[in-house]
Amino acid sequence: MLVGNMKKIVICAAILLVAGCAKRPEEIMATPVAVEPYMQMECPALAQLKMQKDAELVRLEKEQNQAAEHDTAAMAVVHVPVASMSGKDKEPEVARAKGEVQAINSAYQSKNCAAG
Numbered sequence: 001m002l003v004g005n006m007k008k009i010v011i012c013a014a015i016l017l018v019a020g021c022a023k024r025p026e027e028i029m030a031t032p033v034a035v036e037p038y039m040q041m042e043c044p045a046l047a048q049l050k051m052q053k054d055a056e057l058v059r060l061e062k063e064q065n066q067a068a069e070h071d072t073a074a075m076a077v078v079h080v081p082v083a084s085m086s087g088k089d090k091e092p093e094v095a096r097a098k099g100e101v102q103a104i105n106s107a108y109q110s111k112n113c114a115a116g
Contacts, residue, residue: 022068023064024064028064028094029095029098031095035103038108043108046104
């Protein structure tokens with residue numbers, strides 16, 4: 001009976017540790033961001049902001065991939081998601097940046113900025 005309980009505890013602990021691993025950027029959903037503030041901007045300013053946010057998202061996704069890779073490696077060796085536990089997991093930042101990029105792109109298209 002004790003062996004059965006230990007087995008359950010080990011399985012639960014393993015599931016919790018894996019759940020704590022950093023996600024790949026493509027697995028992270030965008031945080032909804034309102035389009036209205038971006039609709040107030042003129043096309044040149046919107047285009048500049050679009051470039052900045054696209055670059056920020058690329059940088060954050062790269063950092064997130066590194067965190068996910070470190071967690072995968074750490075789980076194989078020490079069975080602990082080291083990157084996630086050390087603050088290197090950028091999931092909230094990636095989600096926010098994705099939402100901002102989506103909202104900016106929506107405003108950019110709605111205002112026909114690419115056409116002008």
